[in-house]
Amino acid sequence: MPILDVNSLPQDWMDPDLVPRPVVTYGFVADHSAEFEMSTHSHIKAQLILVRRGALSCEVEGDLWIVPPRSAIWVPAGALHSVKMSGVLEGYNAFIQPYAAEGLPPACRTVSVSPLLDELMARAARLPSLYEEGGANSRLMAVLIDEIVAAKVEDLNLPLxxxxxxxxxxxxxxxxxxxxxxxxxxxxxxxxxxxxxxxxxxxxxxxxxxxxxxxxxxxxxxxxxxxxxxxxxxxxxxxxxxxxxxxxxxxxxxxxxxxxxxxxxxxxx
Incomplete structure (x- = not known):
């Protein structure tokens, strides 16, 4: 999937919940002079938002989370959440079938991003949405999931x-x-x-x-x-x-x- 930015066309976007793959990953670039908010919504798949530059805030079912650079937020499948951002923001999104592997977090959390997790997200984001399964691509996604499971939890939430x-x-x-x-x-x-x-x-x-x-x-x-x-x-x-x-x-x-x-x-x- 291509890196999506403020100039991306509607046809560049595919609803990750509708893509028949266990993991769907893409990069994003945004530059908002004023605060921009994605209203409350949910996904069938779980979501990992990794921030490389800038920071975003995310409200997930009653808690407020801050995601600075080199951190990521895990939003479980079906969890209602909204996202606020301003300024320049760069990072990656991964949408994962909740039963793709054992050990995926059952609740929202922020995690620190290791160099390996960062590189895995970058590589996965360069694959087409309908990547070929059963070979190297599937192994890449399996290692990506393992890194998400093993990521160190950070304490960056505020109960509301x-x-x-x-x-x-x-x-x-x-x-x-x-x-x-x-x-x-x-x-x-x-x-x-x-x-x-x-x-x-x-x-x-x-x-x-x-x-x-x-x-x-x-x-x-x-x-x-x-x-x-x-x-x-x-x-x-x-x-x-x-x-x-x-x-x-x-x-x-x-x-x-x-x-x-x-x-x-x-x-x-």
Whole structure:
């Protein structure tokens, strides 16, 4: 299947669910000056979206996921999901029959992309959609699936509350991440007591309010850094009074500094 971009013609596209092959892979290139969203949808086949350049966010059945360079998101077959992107984005898509092999992830996850997985996706994307089965192509796809199964899981998701009141609060925090108001202030805005909000956030997300907001900040930071923003700008846009305090928070959450985190994803070209 050809690499699809903003200039691709409708006839270049084939619905991967309708292609009679266990794995369908293609490359994509997008450049959106403003944020672009693919509305909520699902596929019969499972989907792996691998990002080589840029970053995207994906909401999958109540959780928000960020996919930076050298990472990929696995979306199980039938899972409702939407995708948001902006700026330049390059990568690969693979659609896989859910019963193509044992060990495929049963739930959504983000994974780190090894050099082998990256190369396998690139090679598979160069094959025609109706590639010949039973020989080298099938063996290539089998190794690709093995690499997906073995890929290291990354912790890049933010649980979103299902309760309408809490969901509105979460959306307000996502829209204004520089607002560092206390739990008490956010509780008053939601018409709840501080204790009730803390309890319900814990029940809905499995996290304390402070940890949930910290995870939100890291997720947005990864997305903005992948889009080319400086560490100083990201820290300011997240409401941190100093860059060191932001770096400390980032390191505590992801185990490394923001500069090193992004260098690891772009250093190999």
């Amino acid at each position: 509350p299902a309760d309408p009141c809490l969901r509105r609060l979460a959306e307000a925090m996502l829209a204004a991440p520089a607002d560092r108001s206390t739990l008490d202030v956010w509780a008053k805005r939601a018409g709840l007591s501080e204790r009730t909000l803390a309890r319900r956030i814990g029940e809905e997300t499995g996290m304390s309010f402070g940890r949930w907001r910290q995870r939100l900040a890291v997720m947005l930071a990864v997305k903005w850094l992948a889009g080319g923003a400086s560490i100083q700008k990201v820290a300011a846009d997240l409401g941190y009074e100093s860059v060191p305090s932001f770096v400390t928070m980032f390191r505590k959450t992801l185990g490394t500094s923001p500069g090193r985190y992004m260098a690891e994803r772009y250093g190999g070209g």
